[in-house]
Amino acid sequence: MSLHVIMFSLLAILAIATGVLLVTRRNPVSAAVSLILHFFALSGLYLTLNAQFLAAVQILVYAGAIMVLVVFVIMLLNLGKEQNLRENFNPRTAITIAMSAALIMQLVLTFTGNPTGKNQLSAASEKIGSPAEIGNILYSTYIFPFEAISLLLLVAVVGSIILAKRTVDK
Amino acid sequence: MPQNIPLEYYLALSAIMFVIGAAGVVTRRNAIIIFMCIEMMLNAVNLTLVSFSSYLGDASGQMFVFFVMAVAAAEAAVGLAIVLSLFRSSQTVYVDEVNLMKW
Numbered sequence: 001m002s003l004h005v006i007m008f009s010l011l012a013i014l015a016i017a018t019g020v021l022l023v024t025r026r027n028p029v030s031a032a033v034s035l036i037l038h039f040f041a042l043s044g045l046y047l048t049l050n051a052q053f054l055a056a057v058q059i060l061v062y063a064g065a066i067m068v069l070v071v072f073v074i075m076l077l078n079l080g081k082e083q084n085l086r087e088n089f090n091p092r093t094a095i096t097i098a099m100s101a102a103l104i105m106q107l108v109l110t111f112t113g114n115p116t117g118k119n120q121l122s123a124a125s126e127k128i129g130s131p132a133e134i135g136n137i138l139y140s141t142y143i144f145p146f147e148a149i150s151l152l153l154l155v156a157v158v159g160s161i162i163l164a165k166r167t168v169d170k
Numbered sequence: 171m172p173q174n175i176p177l178e179y180y181l182a183l184s185a186i187m188f189v190i191g192a193a194g195v196v197t198r199r200n201a202i203i204i205f206m207c208i209e210m211m212l213n214a215v216n217l218t219l220v221s222f223s224s225y226l227g228d229a230s231g232q233m234f235v236f237f238v239m240a241v242a243a244a245e246a247a248v249g250l251a252i253v254l255s256l257f258r259s260s261q262t263v264y265v266d267e268v269n270l271m272k273w
Contacts, residue, residue, distance in 0.1 A: 016186055023194035031203050035209065045180075045183075048175075049221055050224055053232075054232055054235055062239070069250060079263065103192075107182070107185035112181075122224060122225055125225070125227060128228075129224065142233050145237055160251035163248065
């Protein structure tokens with residue numbers, strides 16, 4: 001049992017467990033905290049794949065910025081526990097769980113049915129995961145999407161400010 | 171358990187996470203929790219892209235993930251601003267109570 005196998009198993013179990021917790025928690029703050037743990041598990045999985053830059057960016061952007069924003073909004077809205085109007089185990093939830101299980105089985109069988117033969121990380125994966133190589137490629141091959149993303153972020157900032165502004169009463 | 175993890179294990183894990191997120195989007199009523207399940211789906215796709223990139227030695231997968239993360243951040247800002255203004259006008263974040271445009 002190499003370290004890769006142990007780390008993958010632990011992080012996969014943590015990712016799935018926190019995912020299920022997110023979907024089932026009534027309290028929005030508990031759901032947000034479990035999603036933060038999920039992002040940390042995913043960052044660990046990126047590290048097992050030699051994607052070092054993306055692991056760091058995942059923590060910075062997702063766990064550090066997006067989830068902080070979500071927790072701010074939850075606190076601002078002062079939401080309580082989500083009221084469980086339907087106390088019983090209603091058929092809609094049962095159908096959802098059954099169809100999700102069927103879909104998971106179908107997807108897993110599709111992915112593992114024809115083995116691709118890729119059993120090891122590629123020899124180049126350590127180089128392409130490093131910030132130096134990502135920077136090289138980002139600023140040479142992908143310079144146009146990079147500039148487009150900066151425009152998108154500007155539009156998003158302006159749009160969210162306008163959307164969230166209180167309308168001035170005349 | 172083999173000595174190394176084959177590529178299919180990462181893809182299967184990503185599929186499980188995606189379906190869990192999709193089930194959450196369909197089931198939950200709270201708009202913020204629906205948004206968090208959407209983020210989980212995006213992360214499942216990110217994991218697929220990164221695992222393909224690392225196993226095939228192609229850097230484009232990781233570049234795609236970079237841009238997906240940037241788009242997710244922009245979507246988080248705008249989506250939460252929408253939820254805030256919705257709450258301000260109708261005092262609810264539950265998506266089944268927002269039915270003014272239902273015919």
